[in-house]
Amino acid sequence: MITDELTSKNGHLMIGGVDSVDLAKKYGTPLYVFDVSSIRDQIRKFKSAFENAGLHYQISYASKAFAVKAIYQVMKQEDVHIDVVSGGELQTALAAGFPSDKISFHGNNKTFEELVMAVQNHVGVIMLDNFHEIELLSRILKTDHEKINVMLRLTPGISAHTHKYDQTGQTDSKFGFDVESGQANKAMRLVLEDENMNLLGIHAHIGSQIFGTQGFVMLAQKMVAMAKDFQKEFNYWPEVLNLGGGFGISYTEDDDPITAQEFINQIADELKKNCEKVPEIWIEPGRSIVGPAGYTLYTIGSRKDIPDLTPYVAVDGGMGDNIRPALYQAKYESVVANKMDQPIVETAHIAGKYCESGDILIDQQALPATKSGDILAILDTGAYGYSMAMNYNRNPRPAVVFVENGHDKLVVKRETYQDLLSLDLDY
Structure with missing residues (x-):
């Protein structure tokens, strides 16, 4: 505007x-x-909203929105995490001097070489997306005598009201382990049994360019319900709930995006109401940080x-x-x-x-x-x-x-x- x-x-x-x-x-x-001042301001609004809500949190910039050395250096200055989705993004972040322990590695078909690169550079967490990836990573960790933090990406069965290509949380999606069919439970068992993987938490992402809070509230409800199921079956309670990103921005005067404070207040209320111990909450804004x-x-x-x-x-x-x-x-x-x-x-x-x-x-x-x-x-x-x-x-x-x-x-x-x-x- x-x-x-x-x-x-x-x-x-x-x-x-x-x-x-x-x-x-x-x-x-x-x-x-x-x-750049606009970028810094938006990051600080997210941080302030979490602090006002009294939640432990991490902001993880979804760098697929814009990935060059300079933006990673700004993110380092603002003391946030980043997520990458390819070896190229990872290499760019490392070349920019971004600390590897604050990098999350996403993607639905990470190659063997990319996983080796992530392990050898000690990225902070690998987001596991499918059974093939669990098998590859397990083999790499065993061969290299390494341990690493992981999260499971789940498809919770929630569709965002956006363009069909921007929807990622519904059951029929190329991303993540399906919850309804039992894939998520099977993946949970495999990871917990692997001595070289530390399961940091669970992750879901319901889409992009989302204007309302309803989908995020539903996601928080679903994530807590899944966490309780995992606690009952595996005696596991996540350290981290990663609610993804997808916060809409105003491209035209017809767009009416929610503020960071609105979104985080509603999520905080939902989590505090349903959890005795609220995990650390991660979000992955990309467009909402660099778009405007x-x-x-x-x-x-x-x-x-x-x-x-x-x-x-x-x-x-x-x-x-x-x-x-x-x-x-x-x-x-x-x-x-x-x-x-x-x-x-x-x-x-x-x-x-x-x-x-x-x-x-x-x-x-x-x-x-x-x-x-x-x-x-x-x-x-x-x-x-x-x-x-x-x-x-x-x-x-x-x-x-x-x-x-x-x-x-x-x-x-x-x-x-x-x-x-x-x-x-x-x-």
Whole structure:
């Protein structure tokens, strides 16, 4: 959401105290820009909410939302955990100097090599997702004479009211051990019997971009019920209940996300009501930490006017730097960064440059009068923009800049054509 303090006296969009038009000139477009103060502020809101609720907790940044060395370094400064879902994310976090004992390793098909990498680097906890993984990890630990913390990822049978690709907690899911069929109990027995695995707790994740508290309250109820069943059958009570993430953000004025305090207060009330001893509560926010902090700057290029139809205004990026509108029908809002003080005169399609009819970043966007060379800023693009970026049509991926307190710093260089060719071999 754009407020008056984000507009300079000359009518330009300001990000973290820096003129966005200056950023576009200095670093080129398309350009990902992150307001680091916004990231820090959101983390501190989560921490404050837990402390006000009187719960023991951990914030674990779900880094699949945005994973580069610089963001891991910010997370280290803010003293939070992170979760990774691949060897590449793990390697990036380690290269950034992030402490391995504060890393959780997720994923539904971790390879043997990735598990070896996690064990050898002594990650804080491995989230076990299936029986194949239990077998692989057990073999690695026995061979390497290592021990490690694990959690079981469970599918509790709760569906979040989001896009079908964003739902992960229902029974028919590729993730986790099903509770209803008895898979979870079988997995629990295998792990408890393995002397090299320390079962830290249980984990579930019901989806993404969730606006209400009902699903999370239901999840807390279900997790406590499962914990009581495990206590009865195995004499095991979890040290940790990990409730996952999925907290929605406001992409458009129609979105009405819950606050951290609302979510955590309701969870705390539910847990205290049903547990004699409340475990440490972990959550895994990703989008809600970096999403609102991100902006993508583009330069407006061509325009197509069709009689009696909505015009097309094209920019120098598109689905290669933000696949979400094409993949999820995700909606965004934008502003013309160099014309923040000018009146709205039309509605247009914001089109990308990629050779696909579906490469429309925003279907209906109110705009001032625009011309080639203007700077368009799409808001709230901090999550799943850079992390899902690609080289379709052989386009290089954009640079990433962090801004904070009036200063800007390049944290990911723009790819070059030479970078695109660096792995190609002659035939």
